[in-house]
Amino acid sequence: MLSPEYYDQCADVILEQYAALEDAIISSMIQKLLKHGFMTSSAKHQAEMLQEAGLLYTDILQLIANQTDATANHVKTLFEDSGVEVVEFDNKTHKKAGLSPVDIRQSDSMRQTIEAGCRKTYGQMWNLTKTLAITTQKEYINACNNAYMQISSGAFSYNDAITNAVKNAAVGGLDVKYPSGNVAKLEVAIRRAVLTGVRQTCTEISRENAVECGCYLMEITAHSGSRPEHEKWQGQLATLTGRNAGKIIDGMKVYTLHEIGYGEVDGFCGANCHHDWDPYYEGISTPNYTKEELDEMNAANIEYKGKMYTEYQISQMQRYRERHIRELKRQTAKAQDIVDFTDNPELKATAQANYQATAARLKRAEQGLKDFCKATGRDREKSREQVLGFSHSEAQRAVHAAKNYANNKLTFETKGGIIRPYEIKLPREDRKRIIARGISEEKPIFAVDTEINKFASYVKNIPKKKDFYDVALHGAPTSAEFFGERIDAYTLANIIRNRKDYVKGGKIRLLSCSTGNTESTGNCMAQILANELGVEVEAPTQTLWVNEDGSFFVSSNKFSIDGYMKIFYPRE
Numbered sequence: 001m002l003s004p005e006y007y008d009q010c011a012d013v014i015l016e017q018y019a020a021l022e023d024a025i026i027s028s029m030i031q032k033l034l035k036h037g038f039m040t041s042s043a044k045h046q047a048e049m050l051q052e053a054g055l056l057y058t059d060i061l062q063l064i065a066n067q068t069d070a071t072a073n074h075v076k077t078l079f080e081d082s083g084v085e086v087v088e089f090d091n092k093t094h095k096k097a098g099l100s101p102v103d104i105r106q107s108d109s110m111r112q113t114i115e116a117g118c119r120k121t122y123g124q125m126w127n128l129t130k131t132l133a134i135t136t137q138k139e140y141i142n143a144c145n146n147a148y149m150q151i152s153s154g155a156f157s158y159n160d161a162i163t164n165a166v167k168n169a170a171v172g173g174l175d176v177k178y179p180s181g182n183v184a185k186l187e188v189a190i191r192r193a194v195l196t197g198v199r200q201t202c203t204e205i206s207r208e209n210a211v212e213c214g215c216y217l218m219e220i221t222a223h224s225g226s227r228p229e230h231e232k233w234q235g236q237l238a239t240l241t242g243r244n245a246g247k248i249i250d251g252m253k254v255y256t257l258h259e260i261g262y263g264e265v266d267g268f269c270g271a272n273c274h275h276d277w278d279p280y281y282e283g284i285s286t287p288n289y290t291k292e293e294l295d296e297m298n299a300a301n302i303e304y305k306g307k308m309y310t311e312y313q314i315s316q317m318q319r320y321r322e323r324h325i326r327e328l329k330r331q332t333a334k335a336q337d338i339v340d341f342t343d344n345p346e347l348k349a350t351a352q353a354n355y356q357a358t359a360a361r362l363k364r365a366e367q368g369l370k371d372f373c374k375a376t377g378r379d380r381e382k383s384r385e386q387v388l389g390f391s392h393s394e395a396q397r398a399v400h401a402a403k404n405y406a407n408n409k410l411t412f413e414t415k416g417g418i419i420r421p422y423e424i425k426l427p428r429e430d431r432k433r434i435i436a437r438g439i440s441e442e443k444p445i446f447a448v449d450t451e452i453n454k455f456a457s458y459v460k461n462i463p464k465k466k467d468f469y470d471v472a473l474h475g476a477p478t479s480a481e482f483f484g485e486r487i488d489a490y491t492l493a494n495i496i497r498n499r500k501d502y503v504k505g506g507k508i509r510l511l512s513c514s515t516g517n518t519e520s521t522g523n524c525m526a527q528i529l530a531n532e533l534g535v536e537v538e539a540p541t542q543t544l545w546v547n548e549d550g551s552f553f554v555s556s557n558k559f560s561i562d563g564y565m566k567i568f569y570p571r572e
Ligand SMILES: [Zn+2]
Pocket: 226, 227, 230, 267, 268, 269, 272, 273, 274, 275
């Protein structure tokens, strides 16, 4: 068997990835809401909204696709690891009984069991995740329609209506839809799919391994808070062959696989069942639990604020607090989204105030949970409080990259007969102001730290690369962000060309997310910059992840490395 702690933590990395995905999707939805024109006729509102909903749908599929390979690898690793783990654990018992069990890596049938379990689980996760595009699109349309009604009826100001819409969007997380039509929260559904899949695969491997060894008895684990139908056979024995069914061995009753519902959705190891089993040899093994221990399991023996609770009840109280913390984190992130993406100063100010208020509530809730755990002797499970991966803006940057193509309308301007791809037309004064500021900044780092994103500070710590001139700013495949304003490669070239510390003809290293990504566009910031300046430009093909110490990597996600620094040579 695998320990409860193992199960508790084994899905964490996968869940973190989904938390980041969820965050990116919510962010994408909020940006659409902020852009929507609410001061129009009903017909225009409807038409625009449906068009935006279509774009949102595409964005979400793109975000999901970006994550797919990395997730598949993690799921595969998890299944392989837990298979090896369970066999190693069980083999101690088989060896004690004088047997020499097989090595899992040499057993075809066990490998097939792992592969089948992994495929099935991943298939379920994928089917669930795909439904996000539809459920989120619906959510967006609802939020948009509600806000429109509130604004057009005069019941709410634009400011209040949008603030509410964002606050209420995806409360408790995004929804996924099961084939049955049932709806669940993404994180709950993924956690359930992974844990059930691992558990079923491992108990099956455990069974196969026992059969190979000629062991016909399995001892079922017991835990408090078991569902009543499982209570009668927990801590008892199961017979794999039918031998000795109904007998009492070492004080434990022997149940058949049919009786414990092995393979049934509501039976042993079915959905949400936390039971497991170990091989048991009569005359060699000793029971894991005494009768008293089994009775004790459902006793209310934990005190909290003067009242007694069972361990199960206490764990449920902890789960409730964790959910609350996740929701507050989500609300903080959403407020930050408005701050980042709205042009409306009033809305921005409201969001800023909301951000601070929610952040304060979050701090209190975290302290509350800490106190609760201390009082009840429980461990905090940080991963269950996690909702945003680690940094919200990191996920935002992923959104930027994914939606860049849709946003960046290709603008053509013939200047001396040259078509300038991905030029962003700015009013002359704005362009002049940006270039002037770019030239006068002490260092070519065109971003500032925010509370949750310290890119600007961290990027300073990246070790210099010989013969390269570093330029740092937030970026996307065909545009970059100059202190929060979107600029094109031509403006950036103009700034670099005119900076005193840049030696003409010097190579450039662009420390800017995805500016070397040509996947959806065939062109990118780095290439255009190379053309404009006539020099080599090195740039990341995916998001640039910079750590505080200046170490960095290039990847579409935090958990694997699928990108690199690519060199672009001038073409024209
Ligand atoms: Zn159970």
